[in-house]
Amino acid sequence: MTIALAPRDLSAFVTQDDTDHGRVELLVTGARCAGCMAKIERVAAAAPGVSAARFNLTTGKLAVSFAGRNGDPALIIDALEKEGYPATPFDPGKAEAAHDKEGRMLALALGVAGFGAGNAMMFTVPVWAGFFGQELDPSTRQVMYWFAALVATPCALFAGQPFFRSAWASLRKGKANMDVPISIGVILTLIVSFSETIQHGAHAYFDAAVTLLFLLLIGRYLDHKLRARARSAARDLLALQAPVATRIDDLGVERTIPVGEVEVGDSLVVVPGDRIPVNAIVEAGGSDLDNALITGETASLAVGPGAVVNAGALNLSGRLVLRVLARSEDSAIAAIARLMEAGAQSRSNYVQLADKAAALYVPVVHTLAALTFAGGWALGLGPREALLRAAAVLIVTCPCALGLAVPAVQIVSSGRLFRKGVLVKTGAALERLAEVDHVVFDKTGVLTEGRPMLLDAPPQVLAMAAPLARASRHPLARALAEAAGCGEAATEVTEVAGMGVEGVIDGRRARLGRAAFLGVETLHADETELWFGFDGDTRVRFTFEDRLRSDAAATVAQLKAMGLTVEVLSGDVAGPVLRAANAAGIDRWSAGLTPFDKVAVLDRLKQEGRKVLMVGDGLNDAAAIARAHASMAPGSAVDASQNAADLVFSGGLLDAVPFSLRVARAARSRAMENFAFSALYNVVAAPAAMFGLVNPLVAAVAMSGSSLVVTLNALRMNLTGGRR
Amino acid sequence: MTIVLLLAPFSLVLALTGLAAFWWTIRSGQYEDPKGDAARILDDHLADGPNPDV
Numbered sequence: 130m131t132i133a134l135a136p137r138d139l140s141a142f143v144t145q146d147d148t149d150h151g152r153v154e155l156l157v158t159g160a161r162c163a164g165c166m167a168k169i170e171r172v173a174a175a176a177p178g179v180s181a182a183r184f185n186l187t188t189g190k191l192a193v194s195f196a197g198r199n200g201d202p203a204l205i206i207d208a209l210e211k212e213g214y215p216a217t218p219f220d221p222g223k224a225e226a227a228h229d230k231e232g233r234m235l236a237l238a239l240g241v242a243g244f245g246a247g248n249a250m251m252f253t254v255p256v257w258a259g260f261f262g263q264e265l266d267p268s269t270r271q272v273m274y275w276f277a278a279l280v281a282t283p284c285a286l287f288a289g290q291p292f293f294r295s296a297w298a299s300l301r302k303g304k305a306n307m308d309v310p311i312s313i314g315v316i317l318t319l320i321v322s323f324s325e326t327i328q329h330g331a332h333a334y335f336d337a338a339v340t341l342l343f344l345l346l347i348g349r350y351l352d353h354k355l356r357a358r359a360r361s362a363a364r365d366l367l368a369l370q371a372p373v374a375t376r377i378d379d380l381g382v383e384r385t386i387p388v389g390e391v392e393v394g395d396s397l398v399v400v401p402g403d404r405i406p407v408n409a410i411v412e413a414g415g416s417d418l419d420n421a422l423i424t425g426e427t428a429s430l431a432v433g434p435g436a437v438v439n440a441g442a443l444n445l446s447g448r449l450v451l452r453v454l455a456r457s458e459d460s461a462i463a464a465i466a467r468l469m470e471a472g473a474q475s476r477s478n479y480v481q482l483a484d485k486a487a488a489l490y491v492p493v494v495h496t497l498a499a500l501t502f503a504g505g506w507a508l509g510l511g512p513r514e515a516l517l518r519a520a521a522v523l524i525v526t527c528p529c530a531l532g533l534a535v536p537a538v539q540i541v542s543s544g545r546l547f548r549k550g551v552l553v554k555t556g557a558a559l560e561r562l563a564e565v566d567h568v569v570f571d572k573t574g575v576l577t578e579g580r581p582m583l584l585d586a587p588p589q590v591l592a593m594a595a596p597l598a599r600a601s602r603h604p605l606a607r608a609l610a611e612a613a614g615c616g617e618a619a620t621e622v623t624e625v626a627g628m629g630v631e632g633v634i635d636g637r638r639a640r641l642g643r644a645a646f647l648g649v650e651t652l653h654a655d656e657t658e659l660w661f662g663f664d665g666d667t668r669v670r671f672t673f674e675d676r677l678r679s680d681a682a683a684t685v686a687q688l689k690a691m692g693l694t695v696e697v698l699s700g701d702v703a704g705p706v707l708r709a710a711n712a713a714g715i716d717r718w719s720a721g722l723t724p725f726d727k728v729a730v731l732d733r734l735k736q737e738g739r740k741v742l743m744v745g746d747g748l749n750d751a752a753a754i755a756r757a758h759a760s761m762a763p764g765s766a767v768d769a770s771q772n773a774a775d776l777v778f779s780g781g782l783l784d785a786v787p788f789s790l791r792v793a794r795a796a797r798s799r800a801m802e803n804f805a806f807s808a809l810y811n812v813v814a815a816p817a818a819m820f821g822l823v824n825p826l827v828a829a830v831a832m833s834g835s836s837l838v839v840t841l842n843a844l845r846m847n848l849t850g851g852r853r
Numbered sequence: 854m855t856i857v858l859l860l861a862p863f864s865l866v867l868a869l870t871g872l873a874a875f876w877w878t879i880r881s882g883q884y885e886d887p888k889g890d891a892a893r894i895l896d897d898h899l900a901d902g903p904n905p906d907v
Contacts, residue, residue, distance in 0.1 A: 163889075237875075240876065280865065
């Protein structure tokens with residue numbers, strides 16, 4: 130039985146804009162240069178019904194407008210694929226997140242702060258000149274200050290909004306994050322500067338307030354850009370596994386719909402090569418299912434009418450008609466979802482380095498400022514001078530360097546990982562990753578490639594079976610054909626769903642498939658096998674095993690060299706797990722675990738005080754991924770696991786795990802160095818401010834200088850952190 | 854020194870013009886596809902200008 134690929138109906142992805150024209154967004158991969166961009170737009174615009182096509186080379190998204198209300202994205206996708214650019218329709222719900230409001234707001238705040246800093250300084254530079262003896266007459270100085278106030282105050286109030294909001298949100302929760310001292314510093318600086326200017330004083334810090342915001346906003350903006358890029362890359366990975374289902378109505382008409390629209394009781398068709406979209410019961414047809422992503426088992430499972438199938442299983446051999454048992458949201462196994470939620474909550478209690486520093490810094494500095502004011506007044510300075518010195522303490526102890534200490538390092542290290550194909554979801558993830566001392570791997574799809582490979586077979590036997598294997602789409606047959614190389618295919622081939630394939634080789638009828646299909650009893654139920662035989666001749670047996678990733682053993686050795694212990698937790702049966710663990714050089718392994726067992730193992734490790742990194746890909750790992758101290762998932766993982774994981778790595782190499790660990794550890798060292806520098810700086814600056822040695826020029830230079838040192842130290846991440 | 858009273862507002866107006874231009878570049882989506890826009894300007898067959906839809 131050959132399956133003709135029916136033209137896909139992707140009209141579910143077409144949305145209508147305000148002018149009632151159809152629109153669709155496609156994710157196009159493989160475009161690298163301007164030439165590709167021109168070609169993609171030309172090909173898409175030439176497709177029937179298309180009025181305009183616009184490709185974004187930075188994000189890889191192609192926006193297509195149709196002349197009418199509806200259009201056929203499949204025609205465009207086929208045309209693009211012929212040119213060598215694979216394309217996938219983008220879920221309209223996911224595409225809307227591309228509108229990056231926050232990024233625009235930050236860019237505008239940065240622009241305003243830059244404008245304010247530059248122009249306020251234009252008026253304060255003449256005043257600074259006064260500190261070198263070229264005395265400005267007090268009334269001119271006051272005019273300069275008023276101009277500076279006119280520029281700096283609105284700019285600081287506008288550009289400071291991201292900080293004020295975050296500080297307010299944090300204060301309402303009864304905590305103080307780094308934005309609290311920043312906000313207090315900025316607002317107090319403005320107030321003191323106004324009072325100084327009104328009283329004809331020399332110590333106004335309008336430029337310092339807005340420069341502080343400018344420097345911090347550079348960090349915020351870059352951080353946001355990088356995270357937005359990592360998030361959209363993560364979304365793209367998920368969009369590539371386009372979640373669609375094919376529904377047949379009572380008249381037998383097939384229509385592709387987004388998985389979210391599937392209702393209980395619908396009839397769905399799943400052709401070989403597609404995943405089962407939701408939990409369902411088989412109505413008609415028979416096939417083999419690959420449950421590797423759900424349970425971690427490598428052996429395929431034969432199903433027929435009446436069998437219950439789970440979302441995420443891969444249909445291997447036959448066309449299945451299913452009756453839906455649960456909607457998509459309910460399908461992802463409610464229990465696992467609950468476990469994941471609990472795990473994510475326990476993790477949100479983690480206190481980040483920057484917040485720990487803020488918790489120390491805020492009370493110390495604010496007490497110091499209060500003491501300066503009280504002490505200064507008591508020692509006969511007068512309230513005005515005492516307040517000025519207290520403000521100088523707040524300005525010069527400078528949350529600037531502290532505020533940049535961690536974000537700058539996180540930006541640089543996330544960028545470094547991003548270029549190696551590792552996406553970092555949050556900054557806290559890197560900090561947790563750096564603390565890890567035990568690594569748990571899932572087997573299928575993580576230590577191994579997640580697809581079967583033929584174990585050694587005599588070449589002449591292999592050559593006999595190969596023609597039949599070449600005619601089949603089943604993964605085991607494909608693995609056999611791959612091992613045999615190029616050659617002839619069998620004729621008169623029929624594929625019996627769930628059983629095997631039958632055909633004629635050199636005039637002799639032959640069969641390839643399960644033991645039962647060839648009428649033999651199997652001896653080793655825990656091995657993945659395929660039987661072959663000519664009619665009335667002896668049967669031969671081929672065994673398969675999931676191929677270990679090429680660098681699995683090297684990765685494990687690296688991890689051990691870094692002082693970490695390594696363990697395998699798998700849902701697969703003992704035999705393959707033992708072999709994979711041995712080959713990878715891992716002594717501790719457990720097989721046959723359910724998702725709940727995995728979580729229990731992680732909880733036990735946690736009680737022993739271990740910090741665990743979980744690397745997994747399947748739905749059976751999702752709960753453990755959410756529970757672990759830190760977690761990673763390959764780009765081929767199910768979306769539940771990718772969503773729960775801290776880091777997602779693409780590419781076929783497991784090397785990303787030790788590399789990420791090295792970068793995370795280096796990032797922690799850089800952050801600590803930055804904190805040490807900031808502390809040292811404050812130890813020097815605070816007394817200077819208390820004794821009235823700080824003037825506006827010193828404040829401006831010290832602030833920029835300390836920020837620069839911290840940022841340059843963060844940039845060292847690009848040089849260190851390990852090679853690949 | 855009274856010239857300052859003329860020059861200072863003038864310089865501020867100039868700088869504000871720059872700020873307004875920056876605001877316009879953000880609003881019109883000119884930072885959405887830096888790689889693509891850099892190439893579009895060189896190719897006559899490609900529609901140039903920022904993408905109005907993004």
